[in-house]
Amino acid sequence: MDASSHSPLPLSTTAPPRRELWRGMVDALPVMAGFVPFALVLGAQATQKGMPALAVSLMTGLNFGGGSEFAAVALWTSPPHLLLIVAMTLLVNSRHLLMGAILAPYLQRLPKRRVLPALFFMCDESWAMGLADARRRGVFSLRYYMGVSLALYLTWIVSTAVGALVGPLIGDIEAWGLHMAFPAVFLVLLRGMWKGLGAARPWLVSLVVAAATHLLVPGAWYVAAGAVSGLVAAWFWAKQS
Structure with a gap:
């Protein structure tokens, strides 16, 4: 997405706070439904790999980034390679730098006590829905965005905790095909934000590089390769424009 091609929209300050929060939560319901099976898979996989259920809840509550989780x-191994996990988490979550930069014009006039929670609860879906709502209505509603974000956050935390508790009892949860629910929801969100091939070029570069690395290099290096190549491509095209 090209942030420079869109002037910042004003913040919504006139709508009743509860109504905007509720509107965000209601709009988030289809995405929440997609979160549940994906979160169950994550929780179940984590405990099947030997991660304690409490650690799963702490990870999802403090990080809130499904891809990095x-x-x-x-x-995850026993004992875990913490430095490797931290480095991979930073790489996967590096896309939040670009997402936060796009939100910055809408949040820069707000005090930090409101900005920092908004950024902490930001995920791909709440970010996309908040911006899509702003463009549709001509005003950015922080309360709507927080309604979406909080609904998705609570759904994710509770569902991963349930998955962690029941995972050891149900065997290979991937055999049910539930892990495809989240990518399907994300593709729908991307379709709604599609602005042409030009804006999608960094995504395509990341996809191609990650797929090639996955086929050619053993291990999880495809995650780092996809993240870094996408950021470099976005920077390159931004410099050209």
Whole structure:
């Protein structure tokens, strides 16, 4: 997405706070439904890899980034290689730098006590829905965004905890195909934000590089390769524009 091609929208200050929060939560319901099976898979995989259920809840509650959490679970050993997991988490979550930069014009006039929670609860889906709502209505509603974010956060935490508790009892949860629910929801969100091939070029570079690395290099290096190549491509095209 090209942040420079869109002027910052004003903040919504007139709508009743509870109404905006509720509107965000209601709009988040389809995404929440997609979160549940994906979160169950993550929780179940984590405990099947030997991660304690409490550690699963702490990880999802403090990090709130599904991609990096799946990467951490894939790399989990006993004892865990903490530096490797931290490095991979930073790489996977590096996309939040660009997402936060796009949100910055809408949040820069707010005090830090409101900005920091908004950024902490930011995920791909709440970010996309908040911006899509702003463009549709011509005003950015922080309360709507927080309604979406809090609904998704609570759904994710509770569902991963349930998955961690029941995972050892149900065997290979991937055999049920539930892990495809989250990618399907994300693709729908991307379709709604599609602005042409030009804006999608960094995503395509990341996809191609990650797929090639996955086929050619053993281990989880494809995650790092995809993240870094996407950021470099985004920077390169931003410099050209």
